[in-house]
Amino acid sequence: MKPCLVSIIVPIYNVSQYISKCISSLFKQTYCDLEFIFVNDCTPDNSIEKLLNVINEFPNRKDQVRIINHEHNKGLAAARNTGLSFANGTYIYHCDSDDWMEPTAISEMVSKIVSDKAEIVYTNFYFSYANKNVLSVQQKTSNSEEFIKLMFKEEVHGAIWNKLYKKSLFIDNDINFPNGNDMWEDLYTNFYLFYFSNKISYLNSSFYHYNQENISSLGREVNSKKLTSIFSNISQIESFLKKQKDARFTTELIYLKLAAKQTLLFTCDIKNFRKWLTIYPETNPYILSYKSLPLHLRLLGFLSTKKLWTFIRLWILVKKNLKPQ
Template sequence: MLVLPKVSVIVPAYNVGNYIERCLTSIVSQSLKDIEIIVVNDGSNDNTLEVIGKFADIDDRIKVIDSENKGVSAARNRGLSQATGKYIYQIDADDWIEQNALEEMYEVAEKNRADVVIANAYIDYDNGTLLPFIDGRLINEEPIKDFFLGNIKASVWSKLYRRDLFTKYNIGYVEGIRVGEDLLINFFFNATG
């Protein structure tokens, strides 16, 4: 019997050779081990693919997709098309997550039968400044209203999504959009609620 991973982590990567090592280290070190890690190299022309390859050589949970540069939306869609986990977590290659982040979000999702779990985060600036990024506060029964009021943030990296939502509602990223693609995807999810 084929056992599917609990979480598929999707990492779009374009010319992030200076950042992706920290990102991948934070993912492979997760306390939740039953994950797959899908890294989509979006035509990088720096050492991004080399760094990804080193991680893939030592961790068989990492799937590398090397494609020509088509933008972050296309890279996210490629990752989604390969994901097999019950839940999807998306992270930008210049970000990182705490060691227990996926386990905590997964447990909340399972306990509450949640379609989406929203987590808080910090924005960590190079100068050492940490700013809290509070997501999902004051959510009520009107998700579209909450979205437009700013109670639900546009980011995908603060959310764990049930994978079958993407297939059930045929949701994907609008390709060609290079900035704000996560705004649209979250609007689509709010519109299905």
């Protein structure tokens, strides 16, 4: 197989505890024809110092490394876009700086994407905890429309880090991450990438370790600002489909909207259950059929649609009493 340059893009912000393991796993890749683009999004800690230390431990990789410094913090989506703007590779791979990879990841993904003449290849991955790895097996499809439907229903993961992309897919279709909207920026961008792709492939292997120990990561706590980002990204997808007069994903958009507001059902605040009721109200009748959500949360959503607040308050009381002191 003729080598193909792969650009690995890594945004860096406040990951001092994890970055050394991440970068070491990237530099240990068995695939050689790589460039590493690290985007320093004005990290306030010593992540860059640790990055430089790891670079010095791998002198064979030093000439493949480029560090781009933002003048001010721009957010995750903007950092990914900066990385894309500097990428020279035929293929693009995105890695989060608190995660890590198996050594053969890039080699096997490149082999698959080249042999299948695909524009995207996606794989399984691990949810990685301190003492265990939990395998997440993705559903197999070679059809972009089906993948999008599965992604909207949360039956395949919307992340970008278990996928390898042909760079031309970004360039030819003017696809970028949504600057300023840093929650679900990966699902948003994947929608467009898969929408415009002509050929996708599934590789039934697992390489990526999605770190579950970083409690400070962007997606851990969902507040009002983060919810606004999610809703904005969904709104843009919905507007695009309306403009295209494409009704193929109408049903799946309902489940995507339910997924967007589901975190409000995880709380112990009656105000959030009332808020859940008013966001995307057209989706509420479908809550019991939203099988990606645990049954007890579907039931809480159903009770909210009936405005049975007494039962919701009882659940909140029980949940608060069950919390460890």
